[in-house]
Amino acid sequence: xxxxxxxxxxxxxxxxxxxxxxxxxxxxxxxxxxxxxxxxxxxxxxxxxxxxxxxxxxxxxxxxxxxxxxxxxxxxxxxxxxxxxxxxxxxxxxxxxxxxxxxxxxxxxxxxxxxxxxxxxxxxxxxxxxxxxxxxxxxxxxxxxxxxxxxxxxxxxxxxxxxxxxxxxxxxxxxxxxxxxxxxxxxxxxxxxxxxxxxxxxxxxxxxxxxxxxxxxxxxxxxxxxxxxxxxxxxxxxxxxxxxxxxxxxxxxxxxxxxxxxxxxxxxxxxxxxxxxxxxxxxxxxxxxxxxxxxxxxxxxxxxxxxxxxxxxxxxxxxxxxxxxxxxxxxxxxxxxxxxxxxxxxxxxxxxxxxxxxxxxxxxxxxxxxxxxxxxxxxxxxxxxxxxxxxxxxxxxxxxxxxxxxxxxxxxxxxxxxxxxxxxxxxxxxxxxxxxxxxxxxxxxxxxxxxxxxxxxxxxxxxxxxxxxxxxxxxxxxxxxxxxx
Numbered sequence: 001x002x003x004x005x006x007x008x009x010x011x012x013x014x015x016x017x018x019x020x021x022x023x024x025x026x027x028x029x030x031x032x033x034x035x036x037x038x039x040x041x042x043x044x045x046x047x048x049x050x051x052x053x054x055x056x057x058x059x060x061x062x063x064x065x066x067x068x069x070x071x072x073x074x075x076x077x078x079x080x081x082x083x084x085x086x087x088x089x090x091x092x093x094x095x096x097x098x099x100x101x102x103x104x105x106x107x108x109x110x111x112x113x114x115x116x117x118x119x120x121x122x123x124x125x126x127x128x129x130x131x132x133x134x135x136x137x138x139x140x141x142x143x144x145x146x147x148x149x150x151x152x153x154x155x156x157x158x159x160x161x162x163x164x165x166x167x168x169x170x171x172x173x174x175x176x177x178x179x180x181x182x183x184x185x186x187x188x189x190x191x192x193x194x195x196x197x198x199x200x201x202x203x204x205x206x207x208x209x210x211x212x213x214x215x216x217x218x219x220x221x222x223x224x225x226x227x228x229x230x231x232x233x234x235x236x237x238x239x240x241x242x243x244x245x246x247x248x249x250x251x252x253x254x255x256x257x258x259x260x261x262x263x264x265x266x267x268x269x270x271x272x273x274x275x276x277x278x279x280x281x282x283x284x285x286x287x288x289x290x291x292x293x294x295x296x297x298x299x300x301x302x303x304x305x306x307x308x309x310x311x312x313x314x315x316x317x318x319x320x321x322x323x324x325x326x327x328x329x330x331x332x333x334x335x336x337x338x339x340x341x342x343x344x345x346x347x348x349x350x351x352x353x354x355x356x357x358x359x360x361x362x363x364x365x366x367x368x369x370x371x372x373x374x375x376x377x378x379x380x381x382x383x384x385x386x387x388x389x390x391x392x393x394x395x396x397x398x399x400x401x402x403x404x405x406x407x408x409x410x411x412x413x414x415x416x417x418x419x420x421x422x423x424x425x426x427x428x429x430x431x432x433x434x435x436x437x438x439x440x441x442x443x444x445x446x447x448x449x450x451x452x453x454x455x456x457x458x459x460x461x462x463x464x465x466x467x468x469x470x471x472x473x474x475x476x477x478x479x480x481x482x483x484x485x
Contacts, residue, residue, distance in 0.1 A: 057133030
């Protein structure tokens with residue numbers, strides 16, 4: 001067969017293209033296959049103890065039991081689908097609870113979708129809070145800590161590191177943990193670097209050169225790439241001066257200023273920030289209230305679902321897609337805390353209890369709506385600032401995925417059957433993106449604990465197939481099995 005362009009004449013063209021493709025693939029390696037936490041809990045460094053996460057879990061369970069003693073109360077507080085049809089009387093609630101528990105255990109109860117979802121959400125939230133209420137904890141030396149005398153911050157940096165080491169020894173730490181230092185602006189850069197140095201040096205000495213699993217350093221209020229590269233240089237120096245393995249220190253960057261999105265020349269700044277991290281950046285977190293303040297938005301309108309926040313979140317989503325950098329939304333700043341507290345040895349009146357519940361439920365609903373807003377935009381992680389927010393965090397995640405479980409299971413099963421058939425007869429299946437989107441739904445649902453491994457069976461896929469994280473790999477494997485059968 002005659003050709004006008006033999007391979008020898010195109011080698012230079014494709015050599016240059018190969019270099020460009022390699023550079024692209026290095027910056028965009030694809031989404032990380034590691035587990036991503038659904039939240040980060042921030043707490044002041046001055047208060048951190050080795051068992052802080054455990055104590056927060058106990059408090060979150062107590063809060064759930066006080067303000068939502070059964071699944072119908074939580075469903076109505078959060079306005080879950082069908083909540084208005086759930087019973088109010090204790091006898092009717094007990095009867096429905098027993099019926100749902102028995103039907104779900106037997107694999108029945110599919111028709112009572114709303115009662116089933118509300119009951120399942122409540123049970124799984126409670127189990128999660130008892131087992132692992134905090135997935136990620138950030139020891140805060142910034143906004144949650146404030147500006148203190150140098151000697152005081154030095155002491156807290158050292159004591160926090162010793163508590164982390166103790167938590168490692170006694171297996172008390174959450175799966176993810178880290179510290180948030182102060183920003184690298186001119187005023188605070190030296191203080192921030194000193195805190196980082198004291199904390200890492202003390203921690204490494206206490207642990208014999210070990211870091212906790214999934215340890216990260218959060219750099220707030222990033223505006224220029226040089227701030228990120230400076231932290232990378234400090235990481236390298238610390239690793240060289242301690243027994244840490246080169247490259248072991250990782251960072252998160254916080255997008256909290258308009259200048260983080262666009263630099264002074266009008267170019268998008270986000271990819272420059274990621275590039276400056278030299279592969280050490282694992283996540284980018286959005287700071288709702290600093291960002292809205294930088295947009296000159298009045299305090300009464302500073303909220304997570306403000307259109308200006310949506311713009312910034314979409315910029316982050318588009319820029320960091322495929323880089324492997326996790327994204328996190330911000331926090332609801334209205335705390336679910338009742339106005340009345342019992343005096344020592346005293347009790348609240350029924351009216352005070354009712355007012356407390358009303359205030360907590362209103363704050364819960366606000367947080368729930370904010371969390372759902374984040375989930376719709378594919379932000380699967382956010383901040384929590386108080387143990388009373390944890391029940392809502394998991395309720396929002398679980399309800400989000402459980403409401404679409406039946407339809408997604410059917411769609412994915414149908415996709416696999418049609419895709420395999422089309423491939424076998426030689427047709428091109430050109431809707432793999434939809435199949436991958438359905439697969440991502442299950443990956444996220446499993447990751448946050450919304451669905452169980454048994455519920456995967458309805459998709460027709462095995463856990464091993466889902467864990468490949470690739471619709472095309474699953475399809476290729478199914479096709480090969482059929483062809484060799």
